[in-house]
Amino acid sequence: MNTENQSLQNPSPQNPSPLQQALDIIPLAAFFLSYWLYDLITATAVLIITSLAGITFSLIKKWPVPKKTLFGTAFIAVFGGLTLLFNDETFIKIKASISFSLAGIVFLVALYGFKKNLIHMMLKESINLNPTQWNTLTRDTALFFFLLAAANELVRNTLTTDSWILFKVIGIPIALALFLTASIGFRIARNPSTQPTQETLYPHESKPQEQESPPQKDA
Numbered sequence: 001m002n003t004e005n006q007s008l009q010n011p012s013p014q015n016p017s018p019l020q021q022a023l024d025i026i027p028l029a030a031f032f033l034s035y036w037l038y039d040l041i042t043a044t045a046v047l048i049i050t051s052l053a054g055i056t057f058s059l060i061k062k063w064p065v066p067k068k069t070l071f072g073t074a075f076i077a078v079f080g081g082l083t084l085l086f087n088d089e090t091f092i093k094i095k096a097s098i099s100f101s102l103a104g105i106v107f108l109v110a111l112y113g114f115k116k117n118l119i120h121m122m123l124k125e126s127i128n129l130n131p132t133q134w135n136t137l138t139r140d141t142a143l144f145f146f147l148l149a150a151a152n153e154l155v156r157n158t159l160t161t162d163s164w165i166l167f168k169v170i171g172i173p174i175a176l177a178l179f180l181t182a183s184i185g186f187r188i189a190r191n192p193s194t195q196p197t198q199e200t201l202y203p204h205e206s207k208p209q210e211q212e213s214p215p216q217k218d219a
Contacts, residue, residue, distance in 0.1 A: 020063055023054040027076075032169045040161060041083065044092045048080040068122075075099050093164060096152040096172065104145035111138050133187040144179050148172060 027050040035043035051073045058065050079095035082088070110116040119138040120129075129137065155167045 017063075020058065023058065024069065027051040027054060028169055028173075032165065035165050040089045040092065040165075041087060044080045044083045044089075047092075048076055048084075051076050072099070089161065093152075093156045096168060097149045097156075100145040100149040100152070104142040104149070107138050107142040107145070111135060111142075127184060127188075129184075129187055130191055133191065137183055137187060140183055141180075148175065 027047055030050045031043045031047040034046040055065055055069065055073055075095055075098075079091045079098075082091040107118055110118050117134050117138050119141060120134040152167070152172075156164050159167075
């Protein structure tokens with residue numbers, strides 16, 4: 001019981017409190033509701049305010065703010081600010097395309113250029129995969145992000161704003177959840193007992209030398 005109370009008072013990125021999880025959902029829900037009540041420009045202003053308010057509240061409570069939340073809020077502030085400044089819906093609509101594309105590029109460059117597996121860094125505390133599975137999961141996630149960016153461009157250029165809102169608020173989260181659930185579940189089902197090793201995930205790092213056991217004396 002004490003452990004549960006401590007996790008509620010001092011949530012971590014791996015064990016967020018229910019209120020902290022709600023702070024991630026509120027901005028998108030407020031954006032969706034504001035659009036249907038008013039318009040996209042108003043909804044964008046509400047999205048900016050609620051996103052910044054969520055981070056401010058977390059900082060006041062001294063809760064850790066995940067980097068993805070900080071980057072996401074920064075993108076919202078920039079593209080949402082441009083939307084309000086120029087009164088042009090295009091900026092908030094292309095935010096998803098640019099953010100997904102950049103995320104995919106970062107994942108691939110980190111993996112193949114710097115031998116850093118960012119998905120492993122984010123999920124290693126909760127998911128058990130072997131090094132090859134982590135690397136293919138990161139690669140596939142990056143490719144899926146590129147697909148989402150392309151889908152966002154297709155929807156915003158060919159369908160109505162109402163359809164884009166539904167795609168943005170409902171379609172993308174469902175697609176991400178299904179992709180990650182299927183990808184991770186498939187890998188776990190194929191090899192459930194494997195443990196990631198730093199040597200294979202980060203091949204540029206030298207392997208620790210094994211200590212040789214002293215020779216045994218003849219009796």
